[in-house]
Amino acid sequence: MNIYESDTTISQYLEFHYGDEYFGVPNYPSACVDNCLKFFNDHTSRRALDLGCSVGRATFEFAKHFAHVDGVDFSAQFIQHAITLQEEGCIRFTVKTEGDLVEHKEITLAALGYDSLKTRLHFTQGDACDLKPEYKDYNLIFCGNLIDRLYDPALFLKTIHQRLSPNGFLVLTSPYTWLEEFTEKDKWLGGRLQNGKNQTTLEGLKMCLTPRFTLQEVKDLPFVIRETQRKFQHCVAEMSVWQGTQ
């Protein structure tokens, strides 16, 4: 296999999930998983769903602790790269340095310490707002940078409890970058006027998830996406941890 993936978005996300750290910010998918794990012990760590898994780093990290992990993403291209890594054990890609110039990168399951995990996880393309019935009975559903990319986030939040096992956890992280390109404005959970007053996304999440969930924790988690060797997106996501009340 000597093909280097050079699609800009795919390469940025491969580097984001599996590549170098910048500005001293720790790997984000791994940091998200670490923050989820404190709510679990071996007895409860059975099934996890990584919804909006992109190229799959958190899915692999969850598989260290959960007997079965499903990774689902709306993008067939992202999922295909996660599957390639799982099946072939290696992905090569290029990241931009300056203009059209690139550097070459390689990631391997062996170097990541994931070789023994690959039978525990299953990647599939799917729509978070219209999941197939078999996606259910999870102890944890993790949605990393998903909620502001859904076409109907309230519909998602008001039905996702059907997929959780009793007292299971729903963990949401997002920089709340609402864009009409992804979500019509009247479906934004926050960042707009509602009933004459400013509503934040966290307030919108509470309105959708109460009383089926109780909010266990809110914290900030930074992440960095490299665009070139001198240009980066540097964001601070908000993580909210919700436990099902039934």
Next chain:
Amino acid sequence: MNIYESDTTISQYLEFHYGDEYFGVPNYPSACVDNCLKFFNDHTSRRALDLGCSVGRATFEFAKHFAHVDGVDFSAQFIQHAITLQEEGCIRFTVKTEGDLVEHKEITLAALGYDSLKTRLHFTQGDACDLKPEYKDYNLIFCGNLIDRLYDPALFLKTIHQRLSPNGFLVLTSPYTWLEEFTEKDKWLGGRLQNGKNQTTLEGLKMCLTPRFTLQEVKDLPFVIRETQRKFQHCVAEMSVWQGTQ
């Protein structure tokens, strides 16, 4: 005056130049000026040109040390905001927090300590690649984040010495984000193949500026542009300091 500027790009640049610092990164226009000043003493600090001055922060900072400073930008909108600050002493604007929600900001010459400087500087709209004859005899020409936004950067570099006084300085800073939207690819100074080998922008600068200039210093300078309260562009510009050889 009770009007808040809410154009996204203008507001981002007003915040970038005059607003808060993020991730511990110092104010970029001020840091650029500080790095230029070590090459000057009172005797030589007569005339400076801030080319691509945007909303004008570095122009004001240079005016603390130079008897006359011209601030020139291609964008009439940017220049108009610099002039408004100079003439009215105050600009109000909004910055995005989340979605459509904003916070209100105000900058004043008084709070910036610039009140006494405003007679030393002159803002005008202009094209760096086609400057009017009166822009000349500068001891310093500073081009902050300009070179990768010109339609013909080589033409600019090969003629700019005509505007400098003997042994004057040309200072360039840029993250070298070459985009065909601004510069046709065959005019990129670097970030592409040239004569069968990868050429960096610094190499391209050397080719254009030698032997009329000698390179005095190259260093990295970070900057941060806020898009929302949780999303930022975090870049690392390269500053190169060139002294005219005649």
